[in-house]
Amino acid sequence: MGAKERKERQKTEMREAILSAALKLFSDDGYDTVTMRKIADEIEYSVGTIYLYFRDKNEIFFELHNRGFAEFFQKQLSVQNIENPLERLTAHGTAYIQFAIDRPEYYDLMFISRTPSKEINKNKHWTEGERTYDLLKLNIRQAMEAGYFKGVDLEVAAFSLWSFVHGIASLFIRDRLMMVPVESLKPLVAGALKFLERAY
Amino acid sequence: MGAKERKERQKTEMREAILSAALKLFSDDGYDTVTMRKIADEIEYSVGTIYLYFRDKNEIFFELHNRGFAEFFQKQLSVQNIENPLERLTAHGTAYIQFAIDRPEYYDLMFISRTPSKEINKNKHWTEGERTYDLLKLNIRQAMEAGYFKGVDLEVAAFSLWSFVHGIASLFIRDRLMMVPVESLKPLVAGALKFLERAY
Amino acid sequence: MGAKERKERQKTEMREAILSAALKLFSDDGYDTVTMRKIADEIEYSVGTIYLYFRDKNEIFFELHNRGFAEFFQKQLSVQNIENPLERLTAHGTAYIQFAIDRPEYYDLMFISRTPSKEINKNKHWTEGERTYDLLKLNIRQAMEAGYFKGVDLEVAAFSLWSFVHGIASLFIRDRLMMVPVESLKPLVAGALKFLERAY
Amino acid sequence: MGAKERKERQKTEMREAILSAALKLFSDDGYDTVTMRKIADEIEYSVGTIYLYFRDKNEIFFELHNRGFAEFFQKQLSVQNIENPLERLTAHGTAYIQFAIDRPEYYDLMFISRTPSKEINKNKHWTEGERTYDLLKLNIRQAMEAGYFKGVDLEVAAFSLWSFVHGIASLFIRDRLMMVPVESLKPLVAGALKFLERAY
DNA sequence: CATGAATGAGAGTTCATTCAT
DNA sequence: GATGAATGAACTCTCATTCAT
Numbered sequence: 001m002g003a004k005e006r007k008e009r010q011k012t013e014m015r016e017a018i019l020s021a022a023l024k025l026f027s028d029d030g031y032d033t034v035t036m037r038k039i040a041d042e043i044e045y046s047v048g049t050i051y052l053y054f055r056d057k058n059e060i061f062f063e064l065h066n067r068g069f070a071e072f073f074q075k076q077l078s079v080q081n082i083e084n085p086l087e088r089l090t091a092h093g094t095a096y097i098q099f100a101i102d103r104p105e106y107y108d109l110m111f112i113s114r115t116p117s118k119e120i121n122k123n124k125h126w127t128e129g130e131r132t133y134d135l136l137k138l139n140i141r142q143a144m145e146a147g148y149f150k151g152v153d154l155e156v157a158a159f160s161l162w163s164f165v166h167g168i169a170s171l172f173i174r175d176r177l178m179m180v181p182v183e184s185l186k187p188l189v190a191g192a193l194k195f196l197e198r199a200y
Numbered sequence: 201m202g203a204k205e206r207k208e209r210q211k212t213e214m215r216e217a218i219l220s221a222a223l224k225l226f227s228d229d230g231y232d233t234v235t236m237r238k239i240a241d242e243i244e245y246s247v248g249t250i251y252l253y254f255r256d257k258n259e260i261f262f263e264l265h266n267r268g269f270a271e272f273f274q275k276q277l278s279v280q281n282i283e284n285p286l287e288r289l290t291a292h293g294t295a296y297i298q299f300a301i302d303r304p305e306y307y308d309l310m311f312i313s314r315t316p317s318k319e320i321n322k323n324k325h326w327t328e329g330e331r332t333y334d335l336l337k338l339n340i341r342q343a344m345e346a347g348y349f350k351g352v353d354l355e356v357a358a359f360s361l362w363s364f365v366h367g368i369a370s371l372f373i374r375d376r377l378m379m380v381p382v383e384s385l386k387p388l389v390a391g392a393l394k395f396l397e398r399a400y
Numbered sequence: 401m402g403a404k405e406r407k408e409r410q411k412t413e414m415r416e417a418i419l420s421a422a423l424k425l426f427s428d429d430g431y432d433t434v435t436m437r438k439i440a441d442e443i444e445y446s447v448g449t450i451y452l453y454f455r456d457k458n459e460i461f462f463e464l465h466n467r468g469f470a471e472f473f474q475k476q477l478s479v480q481n482i483e484n485p486l487e488r489l490t491a492h493g494t495a496y497i498q499f500a501i502d503r504p505e506y507y508d509l510m511f512i513s514r515t516p517s518k519e520i521n522k523n524k525h526w527t528e529g530e531r532t533y534d535l536l537k538l539n540i541r542q543a544m545e546a547g548y549f550k551g552v553d554l555e556v557a558a559f560s561l562w563s564f565v566h567g568i569a570s571l572f573i574r575d576r577l578m579m580v581p582v583e584s585l586k587p588l589v590a591g592a593l594k595f596l597e598r599a600y
Numbered sequence: 601m602g603a604k605e606r607k608e609r610q611k612t613e614m615r616e617a618i619l620s621a622a623l624k625l626f627s628d629d630g631y632d633t634v635t636m637r638k639i640a641d642e643i644e645y646s647v648g649t650i651y652l653y654f655r656d657k658n659e660i661f662f663e664l665h666n667r668g669f670a671e672f673f674q675k676q677l678s679v680q681n682i683e684n685p686l687e688r689l690t691a692h693g694t695a696y697i698q699f700a701i702d703r704p705e706y707y708d709l710m711f712i713s714r715t716p717s718k719e720i721n722k723n724k725h726w727t728e729g730e731r732t733y734d735l736l737k738l739n740i741r742q743a744m745e746a747g748y749f750k751g752v753d754l755e756v757a758a759f760s761l762w763s764f765v766h767g768i769a770s771l772f773i774r775d776r777l778m779m780v781p782v783e784s785l786k787p788l789v790a791g792a793l794k795f796l797e798r799a800y
Numbered sequence: 801c802a803t804g805a806a807t808g809a810g811a812g813t814t815c816a817t818t819c820a821t
Numbered sequence: 822g823a824t825g826a827a828t829g830a831a832c833t834c835t836c837a838t839t840c841a842t
Contacts, residue, residue, distance in 0.1 A: 030314045032232035036812060046828045048814080057812065112312065112374065114230045152398075155384070156391035160364075163392060167367025168359075174312065184355070191356035192363060198352075199399035236837060246803045257837065430714045432632035436816060446824045448818080457816065512712065512774065514630045552798075555784070556791035559768075563792060564760075567767025574712065584755070591756035592763060598752075599799035636833060646807045651834070814832070821824080
């Protein structure tokens with residue numbers, strides 16, 4: 001019957017609700033100020049209920065990490081079908097920054113925050129992180145074959161490009177761009193990426 | 201009287217001790233894990249004593265912010281006597297990153313951390329932050345006059361350069377450089393700065 | 401109808417399952433660590449189901465008490481057909497201790513544990529407890545008639561014998577016999593009962 | 601001056617107050633129902649205050665254990681100057697039971713309760729427990745030399761005597777003596793000890 | 801000036817119990 | 822009959838802050 005499926009769906013929805021409440025609160029104030037009680041208030045359930053869906057607070061953030069990296073990696077991939085190596089590289093950078101703008105909470109959690117999770121810090125995620133890095137290097141290498149980056153070391157190029165976009169993303173996310181008028185932010189980012197191309 | 205001065209000096213020394221204990225603890229684990237008790241233990245005074253020198257925990261971090269920005273600005277200035285605009289610009293970037301490496305706690309506090317301080321977020325500091333930004337723009341403008349950055353908007357250039365060095369600094373500080381072997385970090389940074397020059 | 405009976409039987413079986421799960425868990429760690437959830441997990445039913453068979457947690461332990469005392473009394477009775485009064489008395493003691501060894505959870509619950517149950521503490525059970533005590537006194541009286549316990553008050557004798565076996569049983573159950581090597585436990589108990597006979 | 605001493609004394613008094621509140625509550629209801637809040641209410645302080653004097657709940661009960669065993673051992677020793685071996689042995693038993701009557705909470709904690717403390721269960725205390733057991737054996741051995749316990753194994757005798765007094769003590773403490781009228785309790789105990797002498 | 805005892809508020813987590821399905 | 826989602830109350834423990842001494 002549909003009854004079982006409905007339950008399944010409700011269970012999923014609840015997990016989603018908890019995760020998205022946690023993510024929302026997280027983006028407001030950072031990991032430590034997110035409390036189980038606040039999450040409960042946000043979803044208008046009691047505290048104990050959360051523990052029916054997640055073993056503990058850590059598991060919530062672990063799951064958010066997982067999802068963040070998965071979504072992130074997908075977005076990166078979406079650019080790979082662009083033929084022109086230079087265009088692809090720039091699109092790659094744009095997608096990176098766009099992810100940070102669209103999903104600031106995720107970006108924060110993944111690349112900026114200190115997280116006290118043992119599991120997160122050491123293992124799993126960075127395989128996904130490295131896959132992205134490898135993708136970047138692949139794109140650079142192909143740009144090199146097309147004649148760009150003459151005389152530049154691959155590692156240096158990769159590190160430079162990543163630092164550049166991460167710099168933009170993290171300044172944006174942590175509100176360190178007050179000296180820049182909001183309306184001129186987008187063209188600024190676009191301009192910056194264009195500017196960097198000069199170095200290719 | 202000398203007595204008065206001595207008192208003044210002692211007061212200052214105590215404030216210093218508290219601040220440096222707080223900074224040390226902060227760099228270990230981030231804002232939330234710094235407790236007044238830990239600071240007190242570190243300086244081997246009682247908790248209450250701290251409140252004789254600072255109104256609350258927030259004020260301590262506010263003051264650390266102040267000092268961080270002051271020291272930061274000084275370091276930036278030190279580069280200004282270099283004649284060659286290009287060299288000066290690169291030296292500027294190097295100094296920026298060097299500050300992050302030498303004073304990771306400050307850099308973290310100033311440019312990465314969320315601080316729950318209302319005062320910090322809005323006002324004071326950014327005057328100092330803007331001064332640095334103005335300095336950067338000045339250096340770029342002079343490089344432009346010397347023929348660099350042809351066809352590049354000043355704002356775009358400034359934003360780009362800042363993002364670039366901030367990206368490097370913050371990846372470094374938050375340990376997101378695991379895919380890079382430690383020994384190759386320094387040449388990598390140097391290489392990156394050299395790479396960026398190609399865009400000038 | 402057989403249907404009714406089957407239902408009856410199923411109901412009984414379920415109660416049994418719950419009770420035996422509770423007893424098992426209880427013997428592992430004591431009253432407070434037995435949770436309704438653990439019982440439910442043990443019988444592989446949901447928590448709510450338990451409440452269809454027992455009003456609350458307390459009722460479960462009340463029932464366990466009942467059963468413990470019933471079984472206990474039966475075991476005591478089994479000795480009554482021994483002719484010789486002295487032998488019967490010793491067999492009585494042995495049976496007592498044997499019960500504690502075979503059914504430590506019951507013995508613990510009945511004679512050692514604190515139970516938060518109001519009903520238990522005051523009434524029902526002690527009628528059964530007293531029946532056992534009366535049995536003990538009966539046996540002693542008959543031993544007296546056979547010439548034992550010269551000059552000893554009946555109440556004193558009964559109290560002494562009970563204390564003795566209870567002492568052995570409860571030291572054993574609560575693991576307070578660490579100074580005694582395990583292998584010498586059984587002969588020790590036998591020896592102790594033999595020793596006590598000297599006082600008869 | 602006296603100021604320091606007064607502080608010292610107040611600190612001590614507070615620890616005492618906490619310990620005695622904990623002991624009182626413990627004797628009412630057992631380990632698990634003693635909560636930090638109840639202790640705090642009992643001494644009319646806030647919960648946090650307790651943590652200024654004890655690291656955690658476990659430390660409180662560890663300390664109570666320590667004190668219990670120390671006091672217990674002293675009481676046992678007090679009997680050793682009695683010359684006559686038989687009298688000494690009986691006095692030993694009386695002292696044992698008297699401790700249980702005077703300090704039922706301690707006795708309970710030490711010899712009856714399950715305690716979840718890791719430190720307690722394995723090590724320290726049982727050295728003290730064994731010292732008492734050794735004392736008992738010493739007294740029995742000397743009674744043997746004086747002609748008592750003919751043909752009885754030392755270990756058996758020691759185990760028997762201990763079981764006997766422990767039986768009395770624990771029945772008394774856990775209120776399993778309802779069938780015995782209160783007023784006849786003391787003579788009963790005395791009678792029981794006298795009865796046991798017949799076996800010597 | 802310095803102390804440290806005291807607290808209130810709040811953290812994460814657990815559990816017996818209820819009830820709509 | 823059986824479920825399992827939900828809850829409220831309780832648990833231990835921590836912390837910034839105050840204040841009498």
